Amino acid sequence: MSAKTPLNRAPIAERFGGAIEDLGFAHGVHAFAAPPETIVELCRFLKEHPALRFDFLSDICGVDHHPEAPRYEAVYHLYSLPNKWRVRIKCRLGDPPRVPSVTGVWRTANWHEREAWDMYGIRFEGHPDLRRIYMWEGFEGFPQRKDFPLRGYRDKLNPFGAEGPPPTQPDLATRNIP
Amino acid sequence: MTEVTELSRPEGDVPDTREVLLNLGPQHPSTHGVLRLVLELDGEYVARVDPHIGYLHRGTEKLAESFTYTQIFPLTDRLDYLCPPSNNLAFALAVEKLLGIQAPIRAQYIRVLMAELARISGHLMITGALPMDLGAMTALLYAMREREMIMDLMEMISGARMHTSFCRVGGVREDLPDGFFPKIREFCEIFPNRIRDYERLVENNRVFLKRTHGIGVISAEDGIDLGLSGPNLRASGVDWDIRRDEPYEIYDRLAFNVITRDEGDCYARWRCRVEEMRESVRIIEQCLDQMPEGPFQVDMPTIAFPVDKDRVHCSMEALIQHFDLSAYGFKVPKGEVYSAIEAPKGELGFYIISDGSQKPFRMKVRAPSFVNLQALFGVSNARYLADMIAVLGSLDPVMAEVDK
Secondary structure, three states: OOOOOOOHHHHHHHHHHHHHHHEEEEEEEEEEEEEEEEEEHHHHHHOOOOOOOEEEEEEEEEEEEEOOOOOOEEEEEEEEOOOEEEEEEEEEOEEEEEEEEEOOOOOHHHHHHHHHHHHHHEEOOOOOOOOOOOOOOOOOOOOOOOOOOOOOOOEEOOOOEEEEOOOOOOOOOOOOOO | OEOOOOOOOOOOOOOOOEEEEEEEOOHHHHOOOEEEOOOOOOOOOOEEEEEEOOOOOOOOOHHHHOOOOOOOHHHHHHHHHHHHHHHHHHHHHHHHHHHOOOOOHHHHHHHHHHHHHHHHHHHHHHHHHHHHOOOHHHHHHHHHHHHHHHHHHHHHOOOOOOOOEEEOOOOEEOOOOOOOHHHHHHHHHHHHHHHHHHHHHHHHOOOHHHHHHOOOOOOOOHHHHHHOOHHHHOOOOOOOOOOHOOOOOOHHOOOOOOOOOOOHHHHHHHHHHHHHHHHHHHHHHHHHHHHOOOOOOOOOOOOOOOOOOOHHHHHHHHHHHHHHHHHHHOOOOOOOEEEEEOOOEEEEEEEEEEEEOEEEEEEEEEHHHHHHHHHHOOEEEEHHHHHHHHHHHOOOOHHHHHHH
């Protein structure tokens, strides 16, 4: 399950040099680690470079490495329709997690980023409409974080939940529906 | 239609009296499940659409972190419930890549055969449901008749009609039953004629044509930008099929055409799926012709149950391994994998991070319907409220997969 020619890494190394770490090729995907401040520039470069042309954004997802530090990670999966290459960009984030949004590069990033915000509380800066997508407005906490109990917290609607109050999230800004 | 609600607005924003906010759903037959669309209407025109999802959110990804790899199969069934074998296959492939194993050839043929049956079953649903959304009830009833044949075949293979859970890591659960081949040959003989019947029912229906031709056009560039995949993107003229471009299992041994259309409208999306069903029948026939004899599971006692149950009854080591495997599952080496297959709805990917234990550290499902539904923002030429229904029907989202 791989393309006929291997990924041409030269342009990426030439353009970004030491800022991007090459994590090697495994299971049909080439992985890179990038710091959050380069992510938009890197995505735009991968999309627009004539020899690479990663025009399709497959997926963005959040990962929680609790209790490791830096705790969070945003993972981007890109696909090149003309070259049939796959690339994974891993971006480690501190606490609270913040990363620039790539909605300006691909419109499809919109919902992926909303999902990562909803589930992990990763704030995508510059996102046009960062609202919760699965959970309801006013839900407290980020359910897929490793320290969020599987059955949620106990309250009058959830008698089977875990003890303890939900953690307060000072930066939890859920906006009203326009 | 559902009730009209005035939603809260930012302070100081005086609502334009000309525009009406309309809640379509979450309980509405044409939303194909529990989707709620907040529409801003200017008369009959749709000024803005805001899909609200999550009514069916079950936390599959969170749950998977506390399940062993074998226990996750039933969870994947419930993503796109019209075609569970495809979801099982996608998950099994991802785990097998991490383990560095491959299923035996016979098992691969069985999986592909089931995945293609599932593709037909999923496509039959939209073949009938899109005309039904637009007022032609008959096609759906005929499509359900043929879907029943597939259900019977699934029941024959696995004992379950919908949630088959037939895949296992390293193969499938059982071998194909006796008497299955004549049944599926019969299906392959009957079904292409039935496809012709649906076409004759619908393709020259003037109401259907008027409401789908040139409606909801998505250009190839927009489709790629919006992350569309599968038949939705192929209907916009992008020649991309993961089965051909990144062949998994035994797809490189099979001959099939990738169906593309240039128009990118609702009709093209419907048409693509109808023609894909023909290709699926071809693939199934080739699978039946080529399928070799052999094991249906890898012979690895640490991963798969022994094929010969007597070994468990007679040998203590085998009994211990059997108990260990059922009670604790198997360990998967540390690593990360993203594995995508061509599911009926598009690119279905599983991203799994393993920390070396029996349970995944993180499992992310790249659900095609979730991304396809976003295309509601990107359509042009769908100005009327009624067009919205056609566009939604032709994008064919399954809400269970959207909400995960």
